[in-house]
Amino acid sequence: MSDVMYAGEPALEAHGLGMRYRRGWALRDCTFRLPAGRVCGLVGPNGAGKTTLLNIAAHVLKPTQGSLSLFGEAPGSVESGRRTAFLAQEKPLFRRFTVAETLRLGRELNPGWDQRAAEDIVRAGNVPFHAKIGTLSGGQRTRVAVALAFGKRPDLLLLDEPMSDLDPVVRHELMGTLLAEAGERGTTVVMSTHVLAELENVCDFLVVVSGGGVRLAGDVDDLMTVHTLITGVREGEGLPAALGYHTLVEARTSGRQFTALVRPEGPVTGPWEVAAPSMEELLLAYLRSPDAPPLITPTAQVQGQASGTGTVAA
């Protein structure tokens, strides 16, 4: 396995990216950097701009504002087109083609095509090669679409809600295939989802978009270590004053107890129980608290990005 993933080259960089539809802004002032080789979870509520962001990267949409680059090139360029594969949410395939014909199309259209990798993925699901796409189940169609994306041997794989119509067994199996392939080839993966539990142990990088902007971005390890979950007994209304020293992401109270997710600015001392949050707890806290100060860790910052917005002292 290569150590490419620790090189600094960004696979994707967004600069003040914005997209306005007739009904309003879907994405606004979105700035972050995704280093090559990461498996990145793109998280956000419905309508947060995840699909818009992926569509801009896949050169399906043109941004209203700002810019996005893939390996330093614009999304429309020949180079980035060759290096990128996009699996759209609706898995567009020709319904009247057979599975074999679909793979053949992939072979004809892509110079670096890997027929064996594509066939292996189809075969693992026992999808018949002579079946017409239109006759396949949703899960089988997803599998063929995944095979098509993998066969292209991309350096960057963009997946929009890839696992939404798969049963848990197939989901686990395809996720395993995806991670094994991506790890071996150093492929950068961006996958959007709102099934948070799906991301744990899968992603090593997270980008949370909500309310049009980036709320949280960075390596999972960094993000996890700078947050702490504190549980304790309430003192009157609200949180103990001593906690005000830390950056508060979310606080909730129930009965006599409070739970707070904070970014500690120093040692957390008090009669409280202190624990590391799970990834799901961390993501939920940010998704529930649109007013929490955003956090873009240094690895996720575009060069020259104002470090004022939620930089972590490492």
Place this chain on the structure above:
Amino acid sequence: MGEVVAVEYRIDRRSGVPAFQQIVQQTKQALRLGVLVPGDRLPTAKDVAEKSAVNPNTTLKAYRELEREGLVEPRPGQGTFVRRTLGRPETGTDSPLYGELVAWMSKAAAAGLEQEDVAALVASALEKQYATGTTAVTGATTTRSTGE
């Protein structure tokens, strides 16, 4: 070379213990119990990814940690191999220390303590003796290695 992969990692996504730590703990547990012996090859990051849907970087991070502790060594192009075992006479179930613990447990049971009470006592005594600031204790009950 020993082509038998002796362990399979069981990653608990809900435990709150980071996956790489679970891999480190389970490897050490397997070394302690003799499930893994020097010369064994650990599963590749690709194997672990395929079986458990765990990011390969996570597995590599765990292996680097084990390598730093001198327990395993990477051999280029072949994989990661066990260098030494963690098994010691004192950690076996036939050691005097184990006997004392069993005796203490039955005393605790005779005093009417429930399993949770005992676990809590053990956890806080462990913490007092070996305090390193981690929550590995709660994870220990779920740490388990399977396979031949």
